[in-house]
Amino acid sequence: xxxxxxxxxxxxxxxxxxxxxxxxxxxxxxxxxxxxxxxxxxxxxxxxxxxxxxxxxxxxxxxxxxxxxxxxxxxxxxxxxxxxxxxxxxxxxxxxxxxxxxxxxxxxxxxxxxxxxxxxxxxxxxxxxxxxxxxxxxxxxxxxxxxxxxxxxxxxxxxxxxxxxxxxxxxxxxxxxxxxxxxxxxxxxxxxxxxxxxxxxxxxxxxxxxxxxxxxxxxxxxxxxxxxxxxxxxxxxxxxxxxxxxxxxxxxxxxxxxxxxxxxxxxxxxxxxxxxxxxxxxxxxxxxxxxxxxxxxxxxxxxxxxxxxxxxxxxxxxxxxxxxxxxxxxxxxxxxxxxxxxxxxxxxxxxxxxxxxxxxxxxxxxxxxxxx
Numbered sequence: 001x002x003x004x005x006x007x008x009x010x011x012x013x014x015x016x017x018x019x020x021x022x023x024x025x026x027x028x029x030x031x032x033x034x035x036x037x038x039x040x041x042x043x044x045x046x047x048x049x050x051x052x053x054x055x056x057x058x059x060x061x062x063x064x065x066x067x068x069x070x071x072x073x074x075x076x077x078x079x080x081x082x083x084x085x086x087x088x089x090x091x092x093x094x095x096x097x098x099x100x101x102x103x104x105x106x107x108x109x110x111x112x113x114x115x116x117x118x119x120x121x122x123x124x125x126x127x128x129x130x131x132x133x134x135x136x137x138x139x140x141x142x143x144x145x146x147x148x149x150x151x152x153x154x155x156x157x158x159x160x161x162x163x164x165x166x167x168x169x170x171x172x173x174x175x176x177x178x179x180x181x182x183x184x185x186x187x188x189x190x191x192x193x194x195x196x197x198x199x200x201x202x203x204x205x206x207x208x209x210x211x212x213x214x215x216x217x218x219x220x221x222x223x224x225x226x227x228x229x230x231x232x233x234x235x236x237x238x239x240x241x242x243x244x245x246x247x248x249x250x251x252x253x254x255x256x257x258x259x260x261x262x263x264x265x266x267x268x269x270x271x272x273x274x275x276x277x278x279x280x281x282x283x284x285x286x287x288x289x290x291x292x293x294x295x296x297x298x299x300x301x302x303x304x305x306x307x308x309x310x311x312x313x314x315x316x317x318x319x320x321x322x323x324x325x326x327x328x329x330x331x332x333x334x335x336x337x338x339x340x341x342x343x344x345x346x347x348x349x350x351x352x353x354x355x356x357x358x359x360x361x362x363x364x365x366x367x368x369x370x371x372x
Contacts, residue, residue, distance in 0.1 A: 032102050032103065032106045033060055033102060034060075034102055034106060034107070034108050035058040035059060035060050035061040035100035035101070035102060035107070035108050036058065036059045036060060036108075037057075037058055037059045038056070038057075038058040038061075038098065038100045038108050038109075038110045039056065039057050039058070039110070040054055040055060040056035040057070040082070040096075040098045040110060040112070041054070041055050041056075042054050042096050042112055042114040043055075044114055044115065044116050044117070045293075045294070045296070045297050048117055048118060048124065048358060049087065049118075049228055049229075049266075049294070049296065049358070050087050050088040050089065050090075050091075050116055050117070050118035051085060051086070051087045051088075051294070052068070052085065052086055052087075052088065052094075052096070052114055052116060053083070053084075053085040053292065053293070054066050054068075054082075054083065054084050054085065054086075054096060054098065055082060055083050056082035056083075056098045056100065057082055058082070058100035058108070060102070061082075061100045061101065061102070062101055062102055062103070063078060063079065063080050063101050064078070064079050064080070064082045064098060064099060064100055064101065065077065065078050065079075065098070065099040065101065065107070066079060066084045066096070066097075066098050066099075067096065067097040067098075067099075068086040068088075068094065068096055069094040069095040069096055069097065070086065070088055070094060076097075076099070082098075088116045088118060089118065090118055091116060091117050091118045092115075092116060093113050093114070093115045093116070094113070094114055094116060095111055095112070095113050096111065096112055096113075096114055097109060097110070097111045098110050098111075118358070123184070123189065123362065125185065125187060125225075125364060126225045126296075126297065126298045126299055126364070127298075128298050128299070129223070129225065129298035129299025129300060130223070130298075130299060130300050130301050130316040130317075131223060131299070131301065132221045132223070132301045132303070132317070132369075134369065136219065136371050139218075139219060139371040139372060140371060140372060141369060141370070141371050142215070142218065142370055142371065142372045143156075143213055143215070143369075143370045144367060144368060144369040144370065145157075145188075145367065145368050146186060146366075146367045147183050147186055147187055147188040147365065147366070147367065148183075148186055149183060150183055150184070151183055152181055152183055152188070152207065155212065156209055156212050156213050157207045157208065157209060157212070158207065158208050158209075158210060158211075158212065159176070159178045159181070159205065159206070159207055160176055160206040160207070160208055160342075161176050161177065161178065162175060162176060162198075163175055163176075163198075163200060164176075167346075167347065168206075168344070168347075169248075170344070170347040170348050170349065171346070171347055171348050172233075172344045172345065172346055172347040173200060173201060173202050173231075173345045173346035173347070173352065174192065174200060174202040174203055174204040174343075174344060174345040174346070175197050175198050175199075175200035175202070175203050175204075176203070176204055176205055176206045176342070177197065177203050177204075177205060178205065179203075180192070180193065180203055180204050180205040181205040181207060186366070187364050187365065187366055188341070188364070188365040189362050189363070189364050189365075190204065190205045190207075190234075190341060190342070190343045190362065190363045190365075191204070191205070191343075191360050191361070191362050192204040192227060192232065192343045192345050192359065192360060192361045192362070193359055193360045194353075194359035194360075202345040202346070202353075202359075204342065204343045204344065204345060205342065205343065206340065206341070206342035207340070207341050207342070208338060208339065208340045209338045209339045209340075210239075210241070210243075210338045211338075212338075213338060213339065214241045214336040214337060214338045215238075215336060215337060215338075215339075215370055215372075216334075216335060216336045216337070217306050217307055217308065217372060218305075218306060218370050218371055218372040219303065219304070219305045219306075219370070219371040219372075220238075220256060220303060220304050220306070220339075220368070220369070220370050221301055221302075221303045221367070221368070221369045221370075221371075222236045222256060222257070222301065222302045222303070222365065222367070222368045222369075223299050223300070223301045223302075223365070223366040223367050224236065224257075224299065224300065224301075224302065224363060224364060224365045224366065225295070225296055225297075225298060225299050225300070225363070225364045226259055226269075226295040226296050226300075226363055227261065227296060227343060227361035227362055227363050228261045228262075228266040228294055228295070228296040228361065229261045229262060229266070229353065229356070229357035229358055229361060230261060230262030230263075230265075230350070230351065230352075230353055230354045230356060230357045231261065231262065231345055231346050231350050231351055231352050231353030231354065231357055232259075232260075232261035232262075232343065232344075232345065232350065232353070232357065232361050233258070233259070233260055233261070233343070233344040233345070233346075233347055233349065233350045234257075234258070234259050234261075234342070234343045234344075234363045235255065235257065235258045235259075235340070235341070235342055235343075235344070236255075236256045236257045236258075236302055236340075236341055236365075237253065237254060237255045237256055237257075237258070237339075237340050238253070238254040238256065238337040238338060238339055238340065239251055239252070239253055239337060239338060239340060240252040240253070240332055240335055240336070240337055241335065241336040241337060241338055242335065248274075249274045249275055249276045249281045249282070249332075250275075250276040250332065251332060252273070252274065252275050252330075252332030252333055252335070252337070253272075253273070253274035253275075254272075254273055254304065254306070254311060254333070254337060255270065255271060255272040255273070255274070255285070256271065256302050256303070256304050256313070257269050257270070257271065257302035257315075258270045258271075258272065259295060260349050260350035261350065261357075261361075262350070262354075262356075262357075264289070265350070266294035266295065266296065267289055267290040267293065267294045267295060268287050268288070268289045268290075269287065269288055269295065269302065269315060270285055270286070270287045270288075271285055271286060271287075271288070271302075271304070271313030271320065271321045272284065272285030272286075272321075273285065273311060273323050273325075273330075273333065275329070275330055275332045275333070276332070277329055278329075282329075284323050285321060286313070286320055286321035287320070288313075288315045288318070288320040288321075299364075299366060300315055300316055301314075301315070301316055301317070302314075302315060303315075303317070306333070308325070308326075308334060309324065309325065309326055310322055310323060310324050310325055310326075311323050311325060311333065339368065341363070341365065343361065343362075343363050
């Protein structure tokens, strides 16, 4: 093929390609369909954490961008499911803006104002949460405290005071005081404070039923809203009544609920059994994490069902742990136990509070009920 023929063929193919491209353009740009029916809910925690959770929905949407109005300029949170959360540092009213996108540049927008409270200086009793019945078929309510009146019933409870031995055996930082417990409007409130007292930087309360109310087997229900934050360690638990003579862990320990606060810790609780195994500490436990929110947002019920054969743990009637107590080495769980409520600050497990931990922090208990 000579040079002239080659040039003619090249020109032919270029023209053909241009023609095909032109034929493909049959009316200009395609029209985009924008999302419709955009809605969203912004839920602010009533526990003083400053956390707001957003849930958005729309039709014909590919993704969302959520702006919390906390900084200028602000990079929005991109989410495919329309869910995001943000923690504000200060109390105020903020404008939350949600964009429902077809593409990055094609979207519809909806805005709402939300009022956020940061800090727990004022006592706030959650208005909702899980509850359990006051009767069960085939069982009798043998002891309960609904925390009526204006003070703790010292016929049933005793205050444990001070710092214990080595921070109650866990390097805890608080000094336990009677003044940090109150009873108001049908609720027990244990308050952890950041304050100097007797060489400690924090105060709180620890109450026990030792030598007043002890139990062997049964169902225990405790309805409570928990505190939150790094270094905060609330517990609802039981110790063997013979602890004074055989010591721990030979007496046995049943942790109905423990929480170590901060981050995901604020949405996770633990249920654990402790005992002595040939002179060594042994334990068995499991945890339960909320699918949304944290344990200070509303009331939850922490329960065990304890028989001669096993102990089973529940949160809001959902089982999350069980232990077989029939082996001879677990004989501690065939004896009587007493009840303990406390809020520790710091310690070997939770670590110390940090700059983001707000004080005061409160554990609010609606009731404790024991059925046999």
